[in-house]
Amino acid sequence: MNVLQFVIQNHNEVLELTLEHLWMVVISTLFAVVIGIPLGILITRRPGWNKPVLGTVNVIQVIPSLALFGFLLPVPWIGASSERLAVLALTLYALLPLIRNTYAGIKGVDPAVVEAGRGMGMTDRQLLWQVQLPLALGVIIAGVRVATVISVGLATMAGMIGAGGLGEYIYRGLSMVNNQVILAGAIPAAALALLADVTLGWLERRLSPA
Amino acid sequence: MAEFESRGCRLGRIELRGEWAGRCSLVVNRQQGDDGEGGDAPSASLRASSLDSRRDAGATIGVLGHNSFPMNSPLQDGLAIEFRNVVYRPANGQEIVSGLNLEVRRGETLVLLGRSGSGKTTTLKLINDLVSPTSGQVLVEGRATTEWDPIRLRRGIGYVIQDAGLFPHFTVERNIGLVPSIEKWPVERTRQRVLELLQVVGLEAGMASRYPRELSGGQRQRVGVARALAADPPILLMDEPFGALDPLTRADLQREFLALQKRIHKTVVFVTHDLREAILLGTRIALMEAGKLVTALATEEFVRSHDPLVKRYMEAFGAPTGNGCEVQHERAAVRDSESQ
Numbered sequence: 449m450n451v452l453q454f455v456i457q458n459h460n461e462v463l464e465l466t467l468e469h470l471w472m473v474v475i476s477t478l479f480a481v482v483i484g485i486p487l488g489i490l491i492t493r494r495p496g497w498n499k500p501v502l503g504t505v506n507v508i509q510v511i512p513s514l515a516l517f518g519f520l521l522p523v524p525w526i527g528a529s530s531e532r533l534a535v536l537a538l539t540l541y542a543l544l545p546l547i548r549n550t551y552a553g554i555k556g557v558d559p560a561v562v563e564a565g566r567g568m569g570m571t572d573r574q575l576l577w578q579v580q581l582p583l584a585l586g587v588i589i590a591g592v593r594v595a596t597v598i599s600v601g602l603a604t605m606a607g608m609i610g611a612g613g614l615g616e617y618i619y620r621g622l623s624m625v626n627n628q629v630i631l632a633g634a635i636p637a638a639a640l641a642l643l644a645d646v647t648l649g650w651l652e653r654r655l656s657p658a
Numbered sequence: 659m660a661e662f663e664s665r666g667c668r669l670g671r672i673e674l675r676g677e678w679a680g681r682c683s684l685v686v687n688r689q690q691g692d693d694g695e696g697g698d699a700p701s702a703s704l705r706a707s708s709l710d711s712r713r714d715a716g717a718t719i720g721v722l723g724h725n726s727f728p729m730n731s732p733l734q735d736g737l738a739i740e741f742r743n744v745v746y747r748p749a750n751g752q753e754i755v756s757g758l759n760l761e762v763r764r765g766e767t768l769v770l771l772g773r774s775g776s777g778k779t780t781t782l783k784l785i786n787d788l789v790s791p792t793s794g795q796v797l798v799e800g801r802a803t804t805e806w807d808p809i810r811l812r813r814g815i816g817y818v819i820q821d822a823g824l825f826p827h828f829t830v831e832r833n834i835g836l837v838p839s840i841e842k843w844p845v846e847r848t849r850q851r852v853l854e855l856l857q858v859v860g861l862e863a864g865m866a867s868r869y870p871r872e873l874s875g876g877q878r879q880r881v882g883v884a885r886a887l888a889a890d891p892p893i894l895l896m897d898e899p900f901g902a903l904d905p906l907t908r909a910d911l912q913r914e915f916l917a918l919q920k921r922i923h924k925t926v927v928f929v930t931h932d933l934r935e936a937i938l939l940g941t942r943i944a945l946m947e948a949g950k951l952v953t954a955l956a957t958e959e960f961v962r963s964h965d966p967l968v969k970r971y972m973e974a975f976g977a978p979t980g981n982g983c984e985v986q987h988e989r990a991a992v993r994d995s996e997s998q
Contacts, residue, residue: 558826560821563823564817564822564823566887567786567812567819567895569809569810571840574840578825582825583826653965
């Protein structure tokens, strides 16, 4: 039985797990965007804050994902559900590229342009919304892209703690020593990652100024 | 017309000798000839009536008349900007501006001249509060910059920088209309104003929809000037605005700036390290060195100054001290051609 036959025979389950996978990635990336971009903006406004914030998310990034699941397990409401646990872990991992790219994108705007805006009497808010964010948008989207691609890969770990997603096939296949089952999880996951990369890459080019 | 130039060169003829004297007397003759033929009003009355003519000139080209700033108070002679014992030292560094006392009169073009690192750009930024004095005061329209709401202050001061500092993601129209739009002008009025300004700086209306990257350096700089003039601020700060241009474009823009300034009579503070540009554009030149003001003199006095640093500067530009008539000649020619 090859992979294709397996997928066709179990197409309902494959679809369900793929959607579960996608859902975890989308939700966690959204959380990371909602937290990470404002935090990235904030640390461009408070000079002393960038080192501690970037340092913290860097540390999170280097915690092995298995260990992170372990750490989060005793957290009251979160640890009670494997889906919540997986989404939280994915969110934490997605924070670094988002915060770092938002920060770098805004800091990378030509200082002469910012100074010209300030010199003409733009308020800090106007500068941010009309100048810095539009000019940093390409770099910020690049951060979203990296975060999403990382999440698609990491979300396979969620299968191990029973949170569903394509990881479930991978772990089932591993324990059954069945390559077809492993591939039935790995190939759609890889396809998702490629799709996310291409789509967001296109968006990045569209939104980059000049 | 040309009371200033002819007076300058007449004095020049008395003082100058040798080949330079020859050149300058030529200038004087030309001037006198023009005065005779043109039948201009005597210079004294030109001075006296300057207030009225200023208002007329503004009204006819529509550059004045959008007075929305408290500092756009009645046209009166006096000080627009005053530095009182200003010191600026960044948090952990050396003094960039030390003990600066300087006055900028309404309607004049004061050139801050000096080498790189002499503190002239910082001096400029002290005026629109991009930099706040460590001690001392900078008064704009009689009020210390620290007492102004920085946003109100800056919207009343046009700011032009080298390479224009245009927003790359805005069209020319949005760039020029920036201050009107953040001042919440009605859209149609902003549009009209943009078209008017494109004409003032010599650009076609079709340029409005272009992006800065689609313009040449000279065009970008014109847009920069138009943007600074958009809300009709009484004061204009220009930080080496023509520094990055090729010599021909620079000469064009300098000439146009002179002509424009003649019509709109803004109070202009102009930073440059180019002596030639200073003499050409400035009604007064303030020479700075190592954060200190060396001297501030009317242009025709500056070129004859015996100050050792001024002399060194003049020599560096290949002009024997005591000259300057050559450039003033150019300047007079510009004014003549404009008045015809």
